[in-house]
Amino acid sequence: MNASTATPTVRRQLQTPHPPVSAFPYNSGSLLSVMDLDLAAISHLLERATALENQDPLTRDRILFKRRIALLFYESSTRTRTSFELAAKSLGADTTLVSSLSSSIEKGETLKDTGLTLRALGAEAIILRHNSSGAPWLLEQETRLPVLNAGDGMHEHPTQALLDLRTMLAHLRPGVETVTPETLSGVNVMIVGDILHSRVARSNMLLLPRLGARVILCGPPQLLPESAANVGAGITVERDFEAALRNSQVVMMLRIQAERLAGLQLDQSQYKEAYQLTGQRLSAHAREALVMHPGPIIRGLELTAGVADGPQSAILEQVRHGVAIRMAVVERALTAGKGGRA
């Protein structure tokens, strides 16, 4: 034991091993992260969403006629599951739902084996919702099928970010489908509440700044660590809800994810005091702003019933955009080579 007296100075000049380059996605039809899509691919999806939405249902259902798509859901879902299912069926595909309750997952079957089983049953793509961050990457690596991430843990929810984008464009840039790094220049999008546990927040944070928007994150420190601002460019943290409101054209409210709080204590009345979106706050600070929420909403907690049902609310419109976007994403999954990757 040679006790040292040298004063440490971090030797920044040292050469160190580089992190490996990612091989994901293995399948060009996969949508694991919004980062899988470059702006051209996003534009293509937006164009296809509109085209498919307007297409005659009787010709539209020839596009993926009788193709097999599995929905694999480890978490409950209303919007995402139903809209993916409707989207796939609108294109003529056969869908089958496997949920963690009422399947062999309950008996201990792993994600890998469940995926391989679905592939053996003829599934050509898998839409996965999972409670563990990163699960879609594992599933894609093991099955090499197109995997569509329908929400993984606290990580990402790429189709939600795309439908949110489509909703914003419809209001702020009507008619625009080809997106560029300037498309949302000058637009501030605030995301409010439980950022820490939100996959919707992460996907939006990674997507919107690439189109020129500024993302303002707002919430208490327990639900919004400072490090969130380091996820990418164009992201700032603002703790003062009303200051953020005054600066924003879009207000995206999030639910507090009680199921993921993991022992974190949160005083609800304090939270509402500081961060609840009320009609009074909206009219005082953001009279023109578009109010969004990925759902499910908890009326009277993160926002009041009046705001949810009010004229600035785009919440149900978001749901409608979800079906169109998911048609485009499902079509891309099974028509490999189109759309491309970032």
Place this chain on the structure above:
Amino acid sequence: MNVLLIRNGHLIDPAAGVDAPKDILLKDGRVAEIAGAGKIKAGNGVGSDVQVLDATGLTVAPGLIDIHVHLREPGQGHKETIATGTAAAAAGGFTAVAAMPNTTPVNDSPEITRWMLSPDRGACVRVYPIGAATRGSKGEQINDFAALKAAGAVAVTDDGHPILKDSIMRETLAAASRVGLSVIQHAEDTRMTQGASMNAGAMAFKLGLRGMPPEAESSLVERDIRLVTELKDSRVHLHVAHTSTAAAVAAVRKARRSGLRVTCEVAPHHFLLTEEHVGLYNTNAKMNPPLRSAADRDAMIEGILDGVIDAIATDHAPHAVHEKEVEFENAPNGITGLETALGLCLRWLHKEWKLPLGRVLSLLSAQPAALLGLKGRGTLAVGSFADVVVFDPKAEWTYHAKETRSKAHNTPFDGWTMQGKVRWTISEGRIAYSATAPQ
């Protein structure tokens, strides 16, 4: 009679201060003679049945010693056995490994310690069991350290878990010091790491994973150092396992300056990799402590170069393939390390960062031996155990996990370039590993 002559190699024995071409004669499991290269002749007074190993152009050094490995027996033989783990050790140039007690059941008794040491286990290098500090490693009730030591344990730890309670840690340090055993702490305040699976920070946030803050490690190291200080007993030896944070190394450095017997080790992955290597949920980059920030990684390099880090230990933690092919959060912690340690240390510590070869080897043999008081190990002075590694220090090669002698393949270093190819590993005078063909 078992006689081996290693001829014409370049002997580096940091503990004995030797760095010169030498012949070495090994007899009956001990080093019998050392002389200038070409001086010892078979048949010339050493008997004609001597086996001669030509080490021309090769480095001859004391066999490497890893004071932190998981051999998984008893009870987890699907991950590794003492036989396969020590075969991997021999392939990596190691002649002695200290086996952690987090087996099934936990090695908290003389019976299990003796079972691990039985020749029936088929170990091909020396195994030193480390006993559990507390019953079942639950951190509540300390074990009979005298009995564990008598059975062959060389230290106590609850590795995999910390000894969290102040009173239990104090009692462990005091009781271990009375029987001359070191206490190895897995420094993790688990109250800060519930549900976490990687380092806390921007990367964890981005991946949507709960993070382990660096303070979970450093605060417990600081607590332990305070307990050592309060005990005011020079026999007390605290050894911090797998340090991974700048703050923990700083705490050890400070303790050492004030004269305390506090030592620490670092694993190759913690001085080479950062949290960026987790990439997109690579479970072979998941271990505990986790890969940290670049600043923490740099502090490990700094600590090695300036000498505050006493040993390199791999924390070899084999797992079955299927156990790692799961969601990141559900994957078990740990990676293998025995076959890659020397190649990584030579490639990076020596070649890239210019740490002299003698110091690299000392961190892998003489210092860990001194740290746990392994007598007759870590040196090739005449009379020592005939534990030798013979390697080509210049050879570059690529590590392929599928060719491992371990049962497990969980390594982030698959496909990495290594420097320094082991030619022979000799354990107590017997050839435990021989490269199939000289590279």
